[in-house]
Amino acid sequence: MKKDKKNPLGASFGYAFEGILTGIRKERNMKIHCLAIVAVTCAGTLFHITPAEWCVCLLLFALVASLELVNTAVEAVVDLATEERKPLAKIAKDTAAGAVLFAAIISVIIGLIIFLPYVLELLRKM
Numbered sequence: 111m112k113k114d115k116k117n118p119l120g121a122s123f124g125y126a127f128e129g130i131l132t133g134i135r136k137e138r139n140m141k142i143h144c145l146a147i148v149a150v151t152c153a154g155t156l157f158h159i160t161p162a163e164w165c166v167c168l169l170l171f172a173l174v175a176s177l178e179l180v181n182t183a184v185e186a187v188v189d190l191a192t193e194e195r196k197p198l199a200k201i202a203k204d205t206a207a208g209a210v211l212f213a214a215i216i217s218v219i220i221g222l223i224i225f226l227p228y229v230l231e232l233l234r235k236m
Contacts, residue, residue, distance in 0.1 A: 133179045139210070140178050147171050150221060157228040166224065170217040177213050181206040 117125070133140045150167055159167070184206040188199045 163224050174213050177210045181210050
């Protein structure tokens with residue numbers, strides 16, 4: 111039996127980065143997530159959030175962006191497999207999109223828990 115040769119590690123990273131950039135370039139929702147990442151990063155810098163709060167934010171950035179990339183992959187594979195409207199294709203697409211939405215909603219709630227005290231303190235000082 112012939113062994114399949116694996117791509118060199120550098121090439122694997124290249125493909126992964128290409129996938130991330132493709133997601134950012136072609137997916138509207140990924141652009142929205144990136145904008146949210148920039149906004150939260152600016153707010154975190156402005157409010158001097160704690161290292162633990164930064165870690166939570168970074169994990170949430172990674173979670174939501176990763177799920178968006180997986181959702182994009184699921185949609186592409188489903189579209190490749192069939193052009194017909196099929197109930198199982200709808201379930202695959204809808205549940206992948208639902209996973210992103212769920213993570214995004216929870217991320218917003220956690221963001222409010224982290225940033226609301228800073229905003230209220232700023233308003234109190236005004």
